[in-house]
Amino acid sequence: MNSNTKIRIIAGRMLQAIPSVFGIIVVTFLLTRALPGDPAVYFAGPAADEKSIQQIRESLGLDKSLPEQFLIYLGDLVQGDLGVSISTGFPVAEELWRRLPASLELTLLALIFSISVAIPLGIAAATRPNSWVDQLCRLIVTAGVSLPVFFTGLFMVYIFYYILGVAPSPLGRLDIIYLSPPPITNFYTIDALLAGDFEVFWAALAQLILPAITLGTFTLAPLARMTRGAMLQVLSSDFIRTARASGLTRSTVLYTYAFRNALLPILTTLGMVFSFMLGSNVLVEKVFAWPGIGSFAIEALIVSDYVAVQGFVLAMAILYVLLNLTIDILYTLIDPRVGLDG
Amino acid sequence: MNEFFKHLRYVLTENPVTLFAGTLFLIFVIFALFGPLIVPYDPLASNASQTLKPPSWDHWFGTDQLGRDVFSRVLVATRLDLAIAISAVAISFVIGSVLGSLAGFFGGWTDKLVGRLTDTIMAFPLFVLAMGIVAAMGNTVENIVYATAIINLPFYARVARTEVNVRRNADFVLAARLAGNSSLRLLATHIYPNTLPPMMVQVSLNMGWAILNAAGLSFIGLGVRPPTAEWGIMVAEGAGYIVSGEWWLALFPGAALMLAVFCFNLLGDGLRDLIDPRRRT
Amino acid sequence: MNERVPVLAVDNLNVEFRTRSGVVKALENVSFHVNRGEMIGIVGESGSGKSVSALTAMGILDEAGRVTQGSINLGGLDVLNAPERDLQEMRGREVSMIFQSPRTALNPIRTVGKQIGDVLRRHGSANRQNVRAEAIKALMSVRIPDPERRHDAYPFELSGGMCQRIMIAMALSCRPELLIADEPTTGLDVTTQAAIMDLIKELAKERNMATVLITHDLGMAADYCDRIVVMHAGHVIEQAATAELFASPRHPYTAKLMKATPHGEGSLDDIESIAGGLPDLRAELPPCRFSARCERYEAACDMPALIADEVSPGHLVTCRRPL
Ligand SMILES: Nc1ncnc2c1ncn2[C@@H]1O[C@H](COP(=O)(O)OP(=O)(O)OP(=O)(O)O)[C@@H](O)[C@H]1O
Ligand SMILES: [Mg+2]
Numbered sequence: 001m002n003s004n005t006k007i008r009i010i011a012g013r014m015l016q017a018i019p020s021v022f023g024i025i026v027v028t029f030l031l032t033r034a035l036p037g038d039p040a041v042y043f044a045g046p047a048a049d050e051k052s053i054q055q056i057r058e059s060l061g062l063d064k065s066l067p068e069q070f071l072i073y074l075g076d077l078v079q080g081d082l083g084v085s086i087s088t089g090f091p092v093a094e095e096l097w098r099r100l101p102a103s104l105e106l107t108l109l110a111l112i113f114s115i116s117v118a119i120p121l122g123i124a125a126a127t128r129p130n131s132w133v134d135q136l137c138r139l140i141v142t143a144g145v146s147l148p149v150f151f152t153g154l155f156m157v158y159i160f161y162y163i164l165g166v167a168p169s170p171l172g173r174l175d176i177i178y179l180s181p182p183p184i185t186n187f188y189t190i191d192a193l194l195a196g197d198f199e200v201f202w203a204a205l206a207q208l209i210l211p212a213i214t215l216g217t218f219t220l221a222p223l224a225r226m227t228r229g230a231m232l233q234v235l236s237s238d239f240i241r242t243a244r245a246s247g248l249t250r251s252t253v254l255y256t257y258a259f260r261n262a263l264l265p266i267l268t269t270l271g272m273v274f275s276f277m278l279g280s281n282v283l284v285e286k287v288f289a290w291p292g293i294g295s296f297a298i299e300a301l302i303v304s305d306y307v308a309v310q311g312f313v314l315a316m317a318i319l320y321v322l323l324n325l326t327i328d329i330l331y332t333l334i335d336p337r338v339g340l341d342g
Numbered sequence: 343m344n345e346f347f348k349h350l351r352y353v354l355t356e357n358p359v360t361l362f363a364g365t366l367f368l369i370f371v372i373f374a375l376f377g378p379l380i381v382p383y384d385p386l387a388s389n390a391s392q393t394l395k396p397p398s399w400d401h402w403f404g405t406d407q408l409g410r411d412v413f414s415r416v417l418v419a420t421r422l423d424l425a426i427a428i429s430a431v432a433i434s435f436v437i438g439s440v441l442g443s444l445a446g447f448f449g450g451w452t453d454k455l456v457g458r459l460t461d462t463i464m465a466f467p468l469f470v471l472a473m474g475i476v477a478a479m480g481n482t483v484e485n486i487v488y489a490t491a492i493i494n495l496p497f498y499a500r501v502a503r504t505e506v507n508v509r510r511n512a513d514f515v516l517a518a519r520l521a522g523n524s525s526l527r528l529l530a531t532h533i534y535p536n537t538l539p540p541m542m543v544q545v546s547l548n549m550g551w552a553i554l555n556a557a558g559l560s561f562i563g564l565g566v567r568p569p570t571a572e573w574g575i576m577v578a579e580g581a582g583y584i585v586s587g588e589w590w591l592a593l594f595p596g597a598a599l600m601l602a603v604f605c606f607n608l609l610g611d612g613l614r615d616l617i618d619p620r621r622r623t
Numbered sequence: 624m625n626e627r628v629p630v631l632a633v634d635n636l637n638v639e640f641r642t643r644s645g646v647v648k649a650l651e652n653v654s655f656h657v658n659r660g661e662m663i664g665i666v667g668e669s670g671s672g673k674s675v676s677a678l679t680a681m682g683i684l685d686e687a688g689r690v691t692q693g694s695i696n697l698g699g700l701d702v703l704n705a706p707e708r709d710l711q712e713m714r715g716r717e718v719s720m721i722f723q724s725p726r727t728a729l730n731p732i733r734t735v736g737k738q739i740g741d742v743l744r745r746h747g748s749a750n751r752q753n754v755r756a757e758a759i760k761a762l763m764s765v766r767i768p769d770p771e772r773r774h775d776a777y778p779f780e781l782s783g784g785m786c787q788r789i790m791i792a793m794a795l796s797c798r799p800e801l802l803i804a805d806e807p808t809t810g811l812d813v814t815t816q817a818a819i820m821d822l823i824k825e826l827a828k829e830r831n832m833a834t835v836l837i838t839h840d841l842g843m844a845a846d847y848c849d850r851i852v853v854m855h856a857g858h859v860i861e862q863a864a865t866a867e868l869f870a871s872p873r874h875p876y877t878a879k880l881m882k883a884t885p886h887g888e889g890s891l892d893d894i895e896s897i898a899g900g901l902p903d904l905r906a907e908l909p910p911c912r913f914s915a916r917c918e919r920y921e922a923a924c925d926m927p928a929l930i931a932d933e934v935s936p937g938h939l940v941t942c943r944r945p946l
Contacts, residue, residue, distance in 0.1 A: 316467050
């Protein structure tokens, strides 16, 4: 298959994401407009008076018909306008954008942690069925999905901060004694490294470790389970026998042959893992007072700042669609069979 | 029915883990039903002289910042937590299985429509969608139930759709069709009942997740309000005391939550073995 | 023509599988050998232990399987006691194996050329620079048209026959002394079957390579093999030169096979005339595992220590009451 077809297939995948995005926009729109009660009252917030409610009503076009309102909403979205947060007074898009790096830095580290534990664990369990690694894998898989992430987080804090004193206090991205590094990527760890400031790098990393492990632990279970299952399946297939009969080394058989094939079902699970992760992210941010978009949403929820919540839901959903799209594209690149059956 | 109980007993005794989960489940049910009657203290009664006491003989799980007995509160909360999860799962089970069955049975545009609906729900990170729904519909316990039900809907719809679809052209269905049964009647009396076993497995596996989601929502301050005893909000209230070492406020409700979820997950696995021994992993 | 040097010698081999439902005595006292340049056939019903024999000889038995007795000598290497590293070196270089259903026997997400290249590079027959050229040469040697283009094809883009050619190219790429072909033509259509077998025969001759052909198809074994080994329920019950075996089978089981397919055509799968099935290999078994199905059975057949008799030079029969 030449690279042209691949590009066509990838473009096709991107087009397929459009209905999802449209569905998301419709749902987030309907969530606030089609419900009983006066949306203007929601949007104006609990402290608003009659005049500001009326103002909101006009600015949102709430006196117009629903389809017209939807078009206005779409038009605003296209311009990147998610409305203005009532609690902070800033545009929601700007608020989210400013907090996104904090959330992404946390989520990415958690993902790296989760993948780098779950995949070797799953492979080890699959290559030695019924050994102690396999039993450990089973235990982690069953226990892992039962742990409420806010609960794990709190007890990590209790053990590593209160009892052992090895972790910094669970308050945000950087201890107040440090200045945040000059913003380039807005990932504190990377920015600190770019600035050559190792002290700040370690401080930022130290803040990150507990929340990242908390978040990663929750997603470890489905990943390890899938890795184990997929590897077991692949290892018993005919082409592995061929590879062994050809004298290929154990590592070639295990990684080049077995693991690359097992990667396909693992990638599929990763979609569900991202869903868990983006959801749990909110809870973990609350536990560790992490100044990301999750914390922003919680604050907005408490004060009934609907514009902000709506923007948050939309942003997370779009992020999720993008992640799924990335998975699809990776899948297309790995599996030569994709695209031939439709 | 007798056969079924024999089989049930066989599975329970054969697999001690399932037996353990079953016992745990029974304990939770007893607490949910009789919790308020068996607790040593009033879960809402504060006591200014007994605040933040660590676990002791008088207060097994210690007391909280208002001097309330944590043990009593954890026990009483069982009812609310299970009620939220069970109602949510029941709603998504009923609606999801009906939608899924119709989609699987009629195919065509019904299928497309239901597919689009489930796909749209699944396009969101589910917990985030639940947050949005509660925010939009209003911050109440009922809305937590609805939100949890909505995000679980796709799983039931999908299972039901597949199960109905594979049975649509089974011999016994064709025979009934020839005998002149109408389509909907056929679906309701001949096909739908056969989808129940796999759906029950889904219910059990899903219950743990529903509890986690509902507790997560109340942890971030949605739905349940203080001073109501509920595991999620109790962990949230206890969270602030962790950094000063009063661990029992959050540990015990959190552990109860974890145990409940664990119990349902184990039961789900056991139930899967009960219904389909081949899929044992 | 054939030098009398065994490339593979299996001696008194016993193999068991530990399963949940008991120990499967898959092979008992199995002995056979292949000489340089010779093609032998191993025939027998499904479950008679043909594949297990081959996999054990390659040293790639399942983890559940255990060799409890015997020895295997492969080109001078003591397979059962050699370290895994030596065995890996040996596989693909001194001995290769091809399997049935070639499409699933190839890695679905790696181009066939790369898979051949993996083997070439593993055994030092190619390096990073010339691996592509060498792989294409290997493809050419099995007469694959347009090898340049096929090199970059994935298995799903090729027909079953083409995939089996690729398997052969891969197996022979490092010029092994011995090829074990486990039902190489099952699932292919008849003309492709003949083409594949002719190819194997021709390449074997050209390279003076020994071949073990495992098959259900007596006709095919008769057409291509110099000698035939007949297996039944984990025993080798008879072995002889092809012509002799067909002319005067001595084991009652072989005789029945021959009678069912007098001119050596047809497959064992179609044979209904032999009463009963294979015995359950997990149960306690009599010395002769065919006795329950045998018309010539007598009390003496249950005496232990049944051994192979050389009834004429090179013709061995394991039976107390041969024909
Ligand atoms: N991995 C295994 N675990 C347990 N038993 C096995 C295993 N592999 C083979 N056996 C048993 O060993 C016996 C011989 O099997 P084998 O695969 O060698 O038969 P075969 O002659 O190759 O049959 P076929 O013509 O169907 O390929 C069978 O009874 C089989 O059940
Ligand atoms: Mg076989």
